[in-house]
Amino acid sequence: MTDNGQNARSLIRAAITLAAAAAVYEALARSGYFAPALLPKLSIVVQTLIATLADGSMIQHAAYTLYRVMFGFGLAIAVGIPLGILMARFTAVENFFLPLVSALMPIPSFALVPLFMLWFGIGNLTTVLIVFYAATFPMLFNTWSGVRSVNPIWLRAAGCMGADEHSLFWKVIIPGASPFIITGMRQSFLRAWIAVVGAEMIAASDWGLGWVIFDAKEFLNTDTMLAALVVIGAIGYLFERLVFGSLERATVLRWGMMRSAKG
Amino acid sequence: MVPIEIRDVTLVYDTPGGKVPGVKNVNFNIGASEFVCIVGPSGCGKSTLLNIIAGFLTPVAGEIRIGGKPVTGHGMDRGVVFQDFAQLFPWRTALGNVTFGLEMKGVAKDEREKIAREQLRLVKLEKFTGSYPHHLSGGMQQRVAIARALAYNPAVLLMDEPFAALDALTRDDMQRLLADVWRATRKTVIYVTHNVAEAVYLADRVVVMSPHPGTVKAEIKIELPRPRDPLSVEFLECQKELLGHLGHDANANEPVN
Ligand SMILES: Nc1ncnc2c1ncn2[C@@H]1O[C@H](COP(=O)(O)OP(=O)(O)OP(=O)(O)O)[C@@H](O)[C@H]1O
Ligand SMILES: [Mg+2]
Numbered sequence: 448m449t450d451n452g453q454n455a456r457s458l459i460r461a462a463i464t465l466a467a468a469a470a471v472y473e474a475l476a477r478s479g480y481f482a483p484a485l486l487p488k489l490s491i492v493v494q495t496l497i498a499t500l501a502d503g504s505m506i507q508h509a510a511y512t513l514y515r516v517m518f519g520f521g522l523a524i525a526v527g528i529p530l531g532i533l534m535a536r537f538t539a540v541e542n543f544f545l546p547l548v549s550a551l552m553p554i555p556s557f558a559l560v561p562l563f564m565l566w567f568g569i570g571n572l573t574t575v576l577i578v579f580y581a582a583t584f585p586m587l588f589n590t591w592s593g594v595r596s597v598n599p600i601w602l603r604a605a606g607c608m609g610a611d612e613h614s615l616f617w618k619v620i621i622p623g624a625s626p627f628i629i630t631g632m633r634q635s636f637l638r639a640w641i642a643v644v645g646a647e648m649i650a651a652s653d654w655g656l657g658w659v660i661f662d663a664k665e666f667l668n669t670d671t672m673l674a675a676l677v678v679i680g681a682i683g684y685l686f687e688r689l690v691f692g693s694l695e696r697a698t699v700l701r702w703g704m705m706r707s708a709k710g
Numbered sequence: 711m712v713p714i715e716i717r718d719v720t721l722v723y724d725t726p727g728g729k730v731p732g733v734k735n736v737n738f739n740i741g742a743s744e745f746v747c748i749v750g751p752s753g754c755g756k757s758t759l760l761n762i763i764a765g766f767l768t769p770v771a772g773e774i775r776i777g778g779k780p781v782t783g784h785g786m787d788r789g790v791v792f793q794d795f796a797q798l799f800p801w802r803t804a805l806g807n808v809t810f811g812l813e814m815k816g817v818a819k820d821e822r823e824k825i826a827r828e829q830l831r832l833v834k835l836e837k838f839t840g841s842y843p844h845h846l847s848g849g850m851q852q853r854v855a856i857a858r859a860l861a862y863n864p865a866v867l868l869m870d871e872p873f874a875a876l877d878a879l880t881r882d883d884m885q886r887l888l889a890d891v892w893r894a895t896r897k898t899v900i901y902v903t904h905n906v907a908e909a910v911y912l913a914d915r916v917v918v919m920s921p922h923p924g925t926v927k928a929e930i931k932i933e934l935p936r937p938r939d940p941l942s943v944e945f946l947e948c949q950k951e952l953l954g955h956l957g958h959d960a961n962a963n964e965p966v967n
Contacts, residue, residue, distance in 0.1 A: 598796055600792055600794055600796060600797045601796075601797070601799060603764075603766060603784075603790070603792075604790065604792070604797050604799075604858075605799075605810070605814075606784050607764065607784050607785075607786070607788065607789065607790045607811075607859075608786065608810050608811035608814050608858075608862060609785075609786045609811060609814040609815060609862070610810075610814050611814075614813075614814060618810075618813075619799070622799070622801040623799075623801075625801070698801070701842065702800045702801045702842055702844065703800055703842060703843070703844025703845070704800050704801070704844075
């Protein structure tokens with residue numbers, strides 16, 4: 448699972464996939480069917496990417512976006528996990544929150560951006576809150592399902608061995624629900640990332656990858672837009688592989704509670 | 711180590727489809743350090759009775775006393791081993807599973823690991839203390855479960871068909887091991903099984919339950935000297951007698967299933 452040969456092979460496989468996608472794009476860009484201004488060649492996108500990374504502007508935009516994502520994602524975890532657990536453990540909490548959650552969840556976070564702008568103005572507060580809104584529900588829902596799917600035999604066994612509510616919570620329910628909680632974090636982070644770019648397009652001024660894309664549209668700078676997209680994709684990929692992948696390997700995969708991806 | 715009294719215990723399950731009797735008027739006693747097996751046809755209420763003794767279910771009538779004290783809910787005077795291999799915590803190593811009860815008791819880390827290692831040695835798993843349950847075979851997992859139930863030193867051990875899902879050879883080994891463990895620890899044991907040979911091999915006394923809703927039909931003392939030889943004539947005689955009580959053809963030598 449964690450041995451180097453397999454890691455290298457999975458990296459190679461990923462590289463092949465990406466290279467194939469890039470080749471298709473390049474073929475389209477060079478085919479002459481589209482205006483070069485709309486579909487710039489890869490070499491130009493790469494040049495723009497390198498230039499904006501070198502002058503630090505892209506890094507700063509990414510840092511702003513990442514800050515908003517992490518802030519909103521952190522809030523989503525801080526609210527989603529405890530509330531999900533409470534809903535699963537106490538019928539009263541579930542009865543109260545479930546209708547609210549079911550009604551709020553289908554509302555796309557993007558639809559709330561104009562409203563939040565009026566309430567909280569343009570800038571970090573609005574974008575962080577949009578991210579928080581988008582990321583909370585997957586976290587909450589997965590945690591709620593995870594706690595309900597904790598094998599009752601573990602609770603019985605722990606009860607026999609004298610576990611009180613506090614130990615039951617930290618030593619049985621949380622680890623028992625961990626496959627769902629980690630899945631929740633993954634989905635939640637993804638939603639956070641989708642939401643932040645959308646929110647930044649209209650509710651951020653001057654900084655952020657979403658803002659870069661929206662601003663570049665004014666000047667038909669498709670190379671800048673694509674460079675920003677590459678950065679978004681790369682950061683997402685890194686998080687997925689490094690952060691969540693390691694978290695999974697250190698916990699649920701190690702414990703045999705989840706099977707590793709064949710990749 | 712302590713006696714158990716079971717008095718007129720009746721339990722009825724409340725299901726969406728109506729009331730389903732679980733067990734009816736069960737009466738019997740278990741002496742201190744006695745090994746009692748409960749046998750009976752499927753669905754007669756063996757697991758129900760064990761769960762009542764464990765304190766997971768509350769009877770609608772009757773009471774259970776362990777060492778003179780009435781049972782109200784689960785307690786650390788009883789260790790429980792279930793049939794399901796999934797009873798171990800997958801996020802804890804064999805050692806971590808066995809230390810759990812001691813951790814709850816507040817025993818210091820060094821001390822509880824020392825005790826857990828001893829218990830794992832008793833079930834012959836000293837080489838696997840650091841393994842997670844998913845790297846252990848079914849039989850090994852059940853042995854960890856036994857060690858875990860013994861580690862916090864309950865007076866009573868309750869077991870619900872712990873070896874039923876194992877292959878016949880492994881089950882023989884496990885029965886021998888359990889007999890040894892019992893000899894070493896002298897716990898009071900209540901052991902539910904389908905398997906007549908298993909009951910005769912392990913028990914001081916076998917409680918036979920009637921079909922659903924179960925009540926005690928017969929109590930048979932097994933007076934064979936230990937360690938018992940499953941191939942001896944006396945052993946087979948005992949098995950035949952027990953099968954007779956279960957309402958099976960006395961010539962059949964297949965275990966009831
Ligand atoms: N959770 C439950 N809800 C409703 N009825 C139940 C429940 N558990 C058991 N019963 C009923 O109680 C009766 C006794 O069940 P129990 O599980 O105690 O039998 P058992 O003797 O352990 O059977 P087996 O040997 O197959 O394990 C059964 O007839 C079953 O229909
Ligand atoms: Mg049963």
